[in-house]
Amino acid sequence: MKTSEIMARLSAKYGDQKEFLQAVEEVLVSIEDVYNQHPEFEAAKIVERIVEPDRIVTFRVTWVDDEGQIQVNTGYRVQFNNAIGPYKGGLRFHPSVNLSILKFLGFEQTFKNSLTTLPMGGGKGGSDFNPKGKSDAEIMRFCQAFMLELWRNIGPDMDVPAGDIGVGGREIGFLEGMYKKLTREHNGVLTGKGLQYGGSLIRPEATGFGALYFVENLLKEHGKDIKGKKVALSGFGNVAWGAATKATQLGAKVVAISGPDGAIYNPEGMTQEKLDYMLELRASNNDVVAPFAEKFPDATFLPGKKAWSVKCDIALPCAFQNEMSAADAEELLANGTWLCAEVSNMGCQPGAIEAFQKARILFAPGKAVNAGGVATSGLEMSQNAMHISWKAEEVDQRLHGIMDSIHKACVQYGTQPDGYINYVKGANVAGFMKVAEAMLAQGVI
């Protein structure tokens, strides 16, 4: 297998799918030499097969807004690969959603889910619907219309969607309600459900908590400790909140957070009141962090700035794909940052990763760092299948164990001859091997 040849073929076919091509190239570059030591992979055309989703479902979503106007959106479900378990992955509701983004996310999800140690395949879906400024009733009608089409394609042993950007507990509730109405089955077909109807404790916190458990492992591996370290993070959604909460609990100081309108310089770190306010801001649906500085006088609003302009030890992008550019990375490096852990999916542009790796600082990719979210979804599936619910401590302990094993797998497959751990390579190779071997075992399908 030659990455350049596969990429040339994919570019000719999907030239406009920039994010998808970016995600594929990152994985292929990492796995190329290991792959070529396995002639059985080459003979079975594993790479050619793994870069094509099993199938893509596209549908029209028609709904009526509060003014009585008919609105039309596009819905998708990309069922990428089910070699190791049912398709599993979130739904994203955001105006930027298109096939390139959902294919990149579904592709990443396949390897991420493989890393979790749980039997889950990869999928992703969503819509170009923009939840910003919509009333609860509009959100409900949209979710119902979306499920009216999606329901035939999902099932607890077939495909289990969850949340992603723009889809949280409220949306999962409306989606579950319509699924139940249509099928008359309450079977755990979605994860991220409310606790009253089959949800798992710790699921809302899991992505951010898991990321910090991964960071703890990474620091320990390098003889370091998180206590007293300065953390900068982006985003003020559920994931950023979970990361800020756990970082603070572990003794780090979250000195910067950023949203679309600018950054907050927060030299005193977080308090419970500030963490709660992060959630409040998010619920307001206004997409701004500026009010944070008005409410807390020890914090300063830096209009139009990113969190990366604040001096920190650890950078945690928690917002969106490609949110960190090479220039951002250079700014962090110049300020002495020595660890960057991607919490968002593909949060760093290739130039940023290159800059971090060239500077030999610690860098870990999203598919390893943020896998705690989907792993806890997997634990929600297990609880639903057994018709039981575990205590928070039990879920947290399992999440901890899973993040430990993901870190271990990265070290096993990513340690370079000079001792530097290439976590990108480690995560990609470890995630790939399991899926490839499962595909091989299952024949030509």
Ligand code: 2IT
């Ligand atoms: O990117 C992700 O891993 C998620 N949005 C969570 C997916 C899930 O099925 O919980």
